[in-house]
Amino acid sequence: MYRSHSCGQLRASDVNTEVTLAGWVQKTRDKGFMIWVDLRDRYGITQLIFDEQRTPAEVVEKAKTLGREFVIQVKGTVIERESKNANIPTGDIEILVNELQVLNEAIVPPFTIEDETDGGEDIRMKYRYLDIRRNPVKNSLMFRHQVAMKVRNYLSNDGFVEVETPYLIKSTPEGARDFVVPSRMNEGEFYALPQSPQTFKQLLMVGGMDKYFQIVKCFRDEDLRADRQPEFTQIDCEMAFVEQEDILTIFEGLTRHLLKDIKGVEIGGFPRMTFDEAMKTYGNDKPDIRFGMKFGELNTVAQHKDFKVFNEAELVVGIAVPGGASYTRKEIDKLIDWVKRPQIGALGMVYVKCNEDGSYKSSVDKFYDQEDLAKWAEVTGATPGDLICVLSGQTNKVRAQLSALRMELAERLGLRNPEEFAPLWVVDFPLLEWDEDTERYHAMHHPFTSPKPEDIPLLDTKPGEVRANAYDLVLNGNEIGGGSIRIHDKETQALMFDHLGFTPEEAKAQFGFLMDAFQYGAPPHGGIAFGFDRLVAILGGQETIRDFIAFPKNNSGRDVMIDAPATIDQEQLKELNIQLDL
Amino acid sequence: MYRSHSCGQLRASDVNTEVTLAGWVQKTRDKGFMIWVDLRDRYGITQLIFDEQRTPAEVVEKAKTLGREFVIQVKGTVIERESKNANIPTGDIEILVNELQVLNEAIVPPFTIEDETDGGEDIRMKYRYLDIRRNPVKNSLMFRHQVAMKVRNYLSNDGFVEVETPYLIKSTPEGARDFVVPSRMNEGEFYALPQSPQTFKQLLMVGGMDKYFQIVKCFRDEDLRADRQPEFTQIDCEMAFVEQEDILTIFEGLTRHLLKDIKGVEIGGFPRMTFDEAMKTYGNDKPDIRFGMKFGELNTVAQHKDFKVFNEAELVVGIAVPGGASYTRKEIDKLIDWVKRPQIGALGMVYVKCNEDGSYKSSVDKFYDQEDLAKWAEVTGATPGDLICVLSGQTNKVRAQLSALRMELAERLGLRNPEEFAPLWVVDFPLLEWDEDTERYHAMHHPFTSPKPEDIPLLDTKPGEVRANAYDLVLNGNEIGGGSIRIHDKETQALMFDHLGFTPEEAKAQFGFLMDAFQYGAPPHGGIAFGFDRLVAILGGQETIRDFIAFPKNNSGRDVMIDAPATIDQEQLKELNIQLDL
Known part of the structure; x- marks a missing residue:
């Protein structure tokens, strides 16, 4: 001992x-x-x-x-x-x-093993085994385990069965890029690592498994943005004989249970919002509703004067920043610089100070009188002491820009309290989205998502307006889960592939097994998948996922601790029937 | 609804x-x-x-x-x-x-959805989603889930933390063949899929995580024998500040809990046996001890007469088959044919009928008298009515042959009751085993297994005799778990790599991160891994794992349902900087 x-x-x-x-x-x-x-x-x-x-x-x-x-x-x-x-x-x-x-014995560690360490991110990752000795990392990993246990026990007690689906599957052209695995035994052929167990969980529904879940690793070979990992963990769920309402109820229950059990936070029914409403009100399909600063669309009240910039814009939209009227000229200029940064891309920003005395002072006083500006204040909900920030331009772009500004200001104003939790269902997502690069429609969620029956006639005439039975669960401005009711008949699935530009032969080669399965008595079904890394981080009161992952990879997809990936020897390549082509 | x-x-x-x-x-x-x-x-x-x-x-x-x-x-x-x-x-x-x-609607299924189906293995696998509708498969998958939940809750309640280790790691030349994954972002480099999270769990111990487990997929690109899968699931465990005795106690507790909770079987302390004893008594390092037929070594009592075959043999060894004296000549001939099949490879078999009247009748009466044969009966524990089967030859080979015969006879005699459970610890495994092909020693478990301190001096003189702090948990003749106390200092690890034929440079390139980690205060540690697929099958009263896996692959590593692996297009290869070399 x-x-x-x-x-x-x-x-x-x-x-x-x-x-x-x-x-x-x-x-x-x-x-x-x-x-x-x-x-x-x-x-x-x-x-x-x-x-x-x-x-x-x-x-x-x-x-x-x-x-x-x-x-x-x-x-x-x-x-x-x-x-x-x-x-x-x-x-x-x-x-x-x-x-x-x-x-x-121990040689001197490269950074201090303290809660507040002197080690930077890079060195901590290289010596991750020392980093894990520190309370913040150790506690995050233990917290992750507790959340996983709670999820498993909750779902299992509710009759869900965790089924392990395979990791060596088939590459599909749809969606993100696959990681592939050359097969030695099947020359010239490759497995792919799953981006999600999507088709397998649907086949489990065809198999009568009825209530499935799995906490499972998934893989995407994408160029890594900050805080994305090539391998990530999902709580993957699927149910048969359900409608959207059933799914929302059950997984709202799971989320409520976690918030209650882990954070002691009691939340009633989660609010719901359509995709259109979210875009219009927050410029974003995953709005953070812990705070206001809702969008006010100003076209009708701002496009009647000689201000060309606004008159030519598809959308003029503003938000009221609480207490912003007290910003100095210099502070406002910095804000304008901020929205003009390439990452945001606004061409400029119009502002209106709502003075405490009820008067307005704007950057466009040349064009608009006090009465005009009072209307702006009304539309944006600004009260004396606020600053109205207005952007204009092409609708999608300007919404994204103003949404970024809203989040930035909320951060600066301390409105994003990590111990406050505001979940939200966003529903009625579009089925398809136009892709400028390939000049065709892509599935917004994935090609197995069912269109709303009443919108199917629009598929031929206005494909972009067809709504899907798709939903996201948003928590504090992060998408933590997303799913849909699936197509469960061969004809609709074939129609969908057709609209996504697959020839019948391509559809059969890639997804023939699924369409075959639909012929043998597929039940109506749907599901949801939660991003587990993100969920744990948010419940842990943090925005970055890295410290909730034991051995994360860096932005080049490298594990700097073990130094992977690495070269392999010629013999190994030969056995796999491949060679390098650099 | x-x-x-x-x-x-x-x-x-x-x-x-x-x-x-x-x-x-x-x-x-x-x-x-x-x-x-x-x-x-x-x-x-x-x-x-x-x-x-x-x-x-x-x-x-x-x-x-x-x-x-x-x-x-x-x-x-x-x-x-x-x-x-x-x-x-x-x-x-x-x-x-x-x-x-x-x-x-449904078209007619290719086999009947009944407990006893008319569908063969191949067609059931192609339409696995229909197969899963059948009770035997559905219940097996649900049973697997229940076992996983029980394991997780037991270990979690005992303070173990489930930590997810990465799937995209580094290829190592030691052990079985890796599946590799070309990296697009790191040109010419490859990840490997883990054969086990071995080094990561050791690094977690260095990181102070103390009690780790994970139910995790592992991968081996081996030529598939029957009932092996290229991807399989492990219950992977590791502890710090433990000796072998601690590990045995804790995981005996887990196994006892599962047997009790799932099968209602109460088992006291598990018996233990050294590797040497297991080989000597059962010809096998995973003996099925639900029944007897222990080996009796007959060299001393059979090598004093003119029977050349025995006199020249390294080992003469027999078992007593209960009731076998009543076998007809034809039945015995068939048994002899059975041991002479190429899969078994014996050159012949000597037998002795122990008659009810106390006399003996053997196939070598020419060389041995009744007194000789009485001694054989004593050594093999044969009583009147039994049949003594004796094989001879090179020790390792003849043990393997007689072990196969013992298992076959037990099967025929109905001694392998799937509802009876006989666990056994096999301990003191050799550290190294000689590999004929490469003409060098390999690690019997893996290169991180610690030698018994008292045996270290033998490393230079008699490497084959060095015992390891390694143990297997055997259940009903199946190895369900195996592990060891690990090396936790850089010097011993370097010594081990040296004995395995690594140059210091190779050792550093492959496992430098681990040896570095050992310098920063590595605690004594050890662990065990259970083959989860096998464990579930045995607890489920079956010998084959396939129906406890939702979507298994066939013996060529193919998923015949989705038809994977498959070719990928030229563009994808190009992005990965590889080409086919067929």
Whole structure:
């Protein structure tokens, strides 16, 4: 037995107990005649004392050689501490050591193993095994485990069955880029790693499995934006004999359970909003509704004067920034610079100060009088003391720009409280979206999403207006889940592939197995998938997912700790019947 | 709402309730004026009745068009059945239907959806989604889920943390062949899919995570023997500050819990046996100890006469087959043929009938008298009525042959009761094994396994005799788990790589990150991994794993349902900087 207790366990009631502890040396204080060591393990820190008067001399000598992160084992007696430390649970006691064994020495770590470390992101990732010793990372990983357990137990108790679907599947041209795996046994052929278990979970529904879930790794070979990982984890769910309402109810229940159980937050029915409404009101299909600053569309009240910029714009839209009227000219200029940055791309910004005295001062006073500006204030909901920020241009672009500005201002104003939770269902997504590059329609969710029956006639005439039985669950401005009711008959599925530009032969080659399956009695079905990394991060009160992943990859898809990917030898390539083509 | 109740739910107490059910048509019986339909879903079967007297005429007409596996929804009233069916839980009632909707039609399935189907393995795999509708497969998948939940809850309650380790890692030359994944972003480089999370779980121990587990997919690109899958699932576990005894105790606890909770079987302390003893007594490192037929080594009692075959053999060894003395000459000849098959490879078999009268009749009476044969009987534990089967030759080969014979005879004698459970720890495995092909020593478990400290001096002189701190958990003749105490210091790890034929440079290139990690305070640690597919199959009372995997691959590594692997297009290859080399 390496230890009788953990380093987070002993209390005043244990005084006089003989104990054995093991762990890492967090720090040592050597006063000559007395040495204190903070001993750390996963469970906490316990203070050790080596005292010339009471500890064997050779043990004291050995204690003097201990360095940070040495792994040691000690035997000793629990004694009451003279100066107690109320900050840690073991702060009332210390261990008077009489035996010490060094289990492993340690060279000096490249960064401090403290909650606030001096190590930057890169070095922490290279030595991730040291980073994990730090409480913030360790606790995030343990928190992730707890969330996973709660999800599994909740769904399992509700009759869901976790079924493992395969990782070595088939590459499909639709959607993001696949990672592929050359097959040695099937020459010239490749497996693909799943972007999601989509078709398998649908086949489980055809198989009568009825209520499926899986917490599962998925893979996308995309150019990595910040905070995206080539491998990520999903809570993947599917049900048969359900309509959209059933899915929303059940997974609202799961989310409510997690918020209650983990955060102690009670939330009633989640609000719902259509995609169109979300875009119109927040410029975004995943609005953060913890705060207001709703969009006010100003076309009717701003396009009647000689201001050419507005008159030529497809959309003129503004938001009221609480308290913004007090911004200095310099602050406002900086805000204008901010929206003009290439990442945002606005050409400029019009503003209106809503003074406390009820008057308005705008950057376009040349064109608009007080009465005009009062209308703007009405539309944007601005009250005295606010600043109205107005952008104009092509609808989609200007909405994205103003949405970015809204989020930025909310951040600056401290309106994005990580301990406040505002879930929202966004429903009625478009079925298709136009892709400028390929000049054709793509499935907005995926090609298995069912159109709303009443919109099917529009498929030939106005494909962009066809709504899908698709929904997203949004939490604090993040899409944490998305899903749809699926197509479950061969004809509609064939129609859908046709509209996505597949020839019947291509559709059959890629998805023949699914359309075949639909012929043998497929039940109506639908589902949802949650981004687990993101969900855990948000529940953990953070916006970045990286510290909730044990061994994340960097933005080039590299694991800098093990240095992967790496070259493989010629023999291995030969066995796989491939060669490099650089 | 598609249904108010499931098809397994309604009872006599529900009579007169108005219900809505949905499911698949299992079968129909049309008596003209009355039609009965068995409606099936995941939860059971409920009988529907369409009665000319009581059901609207158009509904009866529609019911006549229903075929097997049609998906339907019905509304009706629960009524008491005239002729009750005691075989199913819903057998007391039926539903008098008044509304019927066909949700999806079905063409005739390629095999019957019955517990005993007429479909062979190949066709069942191609239409696995139909196969899953059958109770044996459906129940196996649901059973697997239950076992996984029990494992997770048990370990989690015991303080273990499930940590997800990466799937895109680095290829290593040691061990089985890796599946690799070309990296698009890192030209000419490849990820590998993990054969196990071995190094990551060790790094988690270095990171202080202390008690780790994960139910995780692993990958091996091996030529597939029967009942092996290229992707398989492991319960992967690791602990820090433990010795072998701790690991054995904890995972014996897990296994005992599963046997108790799932099978209702109470088992005390698991017996232990050294590798040497297992090989000597059962010719096998995973002995099935549900039955006897232990090996008796006969060298000393059989090598003193003129029987050249025995005299020249390295090992002469026999087993006593209960009741075998009554075998006819023809039956014995068939047994001899069986051991001479190429898969077994024995050159012949000597036998001794132990007659009920205490006399012996052997195939080598020319060389051995009754007194000699009495000694054989003593050594093999044979009693009157038994048949002693004796093989001879090179030790390893003859042990393997006699072990195969022992298992075959146990099978024939019905001694392998799937509802009886006999776990066993096999300990003290050799650290290294000689590989004839490469003419060097390989790690028997893996290169991170620690040698027994007292055996380290043998590394230079008799490497084959060095014992490892390695152990397997065997259940009913199957290895269900295996693990070891790991090396946790850089020097021993470097020594080990040296003995495995790595140059220091190769060791650094492949495992530098691990040896680096050992410098920063690695705790003593060890672990175990269970083959989850196998464990579930055995607990489910079966020997083959395939029906406990939702979508298994065939022996060529193909998924015949989705037809993967498959070719990918030239563009995709180009992006990955590889070309085919066929």
